[in-house]
Amino acid sequence: xxxxxxxxxxxxxxxxxxxxxxxxxxxxxxxxxxxxxxxxxxxxxxxxxxxxxxxxxxxxxxxxxxxxxxxxxxxxxxxxxxxxxxxxxxxxxxxxxxxxxxxxxxxxxx
Amino acid sequence: xxxxxxxxxxxxxxxxxxxxxxxxxxxxxxxxxxxxxxxxxxxxxxxxxxxxxxxxxxxxxxxxxxxxxxxxxxxxxxxxxxxxxxxxxxxxxxxxxxxxxxxxxxxxxxxxx
Numbered sequence: 001x002x003x004x005x006x007x008x009x010x011x012x013x014x015x016x017x018x019x020x021x022x023x024x025x026x027x028x029x030x031x032x033x034x035x036x037x038x039x040x041x042x043x044x045x046x047x048x049x050x051x052x053x054x055x056x057x058x059x060x061x062x063x064x065x066x067x068x069x070x071x072x073x074x075x076x077x078x079x080x081x082x083x084x085x086x087x088x089x090x091x092x093x094x095x096x097x098x099x100x101x102x103x104x105x106x107x108x109x110x
Numbered sequence: 111x112x113x114x115x116x117x118x119x120x121x122x123x124x125x126x127x128x129x130x131x132x133x134x135x136x137x138x139x140x141x142x143x144x145x146x147x148x149x150x151x152x153x154x155x156x157x158x159x160x161x162x163x164x165x166x167x168x169x170x171x172x173x174x175x176x177x178x179x180x181x182x183x184x185x186x187x188x189x190x191x192x193x194x195x196x197x198x199x200x201x202x203x204x205x206x207x208x209x210x211x212x213x214x215x216x217x218x219x220x221x222x223x
Contacts, residue, residue, distance in 0.1 A: 031208045043114075043200055043214035044153075051209065089153070093208060096166060098143065100153040 002027040002094050006101035013080055014109050021075040021104045023090035028068045031093040035064050035075050038087045038103070047088075048075070080108045112137045116201050116215035123191055124223055131186045131218050133201030141207040142184040143168070144176065146197040147217075153200070159184055160207065191222040 003026045013019050023033070032051050036044040048057045048064040050073070056065040061078040073090055089103040114135045123129055135142065143158035145168075155168030159178040173195055175187040184203075188195060199218045204210040 034211060036212075036214075041217075043216045044202075044212070046211035046213065049209075049211045091153075096158070097169065098155050098158075098207070098212075099169075100145075102150075102152045 002092065002097070002099050004090060004092055004099050004101040006088075006090060006104050008104060009102065010105040010107075012107040012109065015080060015082060017080050017108075018076070018078050019080055019106075021077070021088050021106070023073040023075070023101055025071045025073075025092050025099075027094055028071055029094065030068065033064075033066055033073050033093075034091050035062075035073075036089045036091065038089060044089065077106075080106075082108045082110050084108050112213070114201055114203055114213050114215040116199075116218050118218060119216065120219050122221045122223065125192055126190050129188050129191060129220075131188075131199060131201075131220070133184045133186065133215060134182050135184075135203040135213070136182065137203065137205075137213065138181065139203035139205055139210075139213070140181070141205070141210075142178065142201065142203045143207075143212075144174070144184070144186050145200045145202065146170065146195075147200060148197050156186070156199075158207070191220075193222050196220060196222050 034049045035047045038044045050066040063076040087103040087105045091100040144156040145153045147153045157176040159165045201215040202212045
């Protein structure tokens with residue numbers, strides 16, 4: 001059974017720091033992996049989508065990598081800002097299923 | 111504005127009273143899906159639809175129904191709601207499930223007493 005795990009569950013950093021969020025999955029036969037951001041009381045916003053054949057995707061200060069063989073993905077956030085405070089979730093598409101991790105709650109302190 | 115619209119945002123109901131949560135997207139997306147989000151359990155897929163008239167069960171379909179008669183609409187139906195269906199529900203859509211990012215609605219918070 002596919003499991004998706006995100007570590008740490010919560011992270012607090014000072015503004016300006018570079019940081020890495022981790023996502024691991026047990027079944028490497030995924031179609032893709034997505035990173036989302038969820039603000040309190042809101043829906044999820046897609047940040048980056050990595051196809052199974054790709055190694056990384058970049059958007060602005062965000063960079064996501066994918067290593068299927070080891071079942072890992074990382075989301076790198078450069079020069080963090082208070083506006084980056086949110087919960088970050090990863091999700092994998094496996095067959096007909098979309099499976100989410102539990103998320104990492106990020107707090108960036110001014 | 112491109113968006114996924116869910117209604118209502120908040121709903122309080124009683125056990126056994128049928129209800130429908132609507133979901134509509136204006137992006138001509140083929141793929142639509144429903145999720146519930148619960149503390150400690152995260153987001154779990156209820157149903158999904160690859161295209162019009164095509165629907166399939168997700169991980170937690172018991173107690174729910176869906177229909178996809180038009181491309182833009184994907185309502186979630188609870189025929190006889192129970193308290194264990196109290197949750198935060200999200201609808202999402204994309205052009206293609208395998209290659210396109212998902213766009214989410216703002217959620218519907220359902221309480222069943």
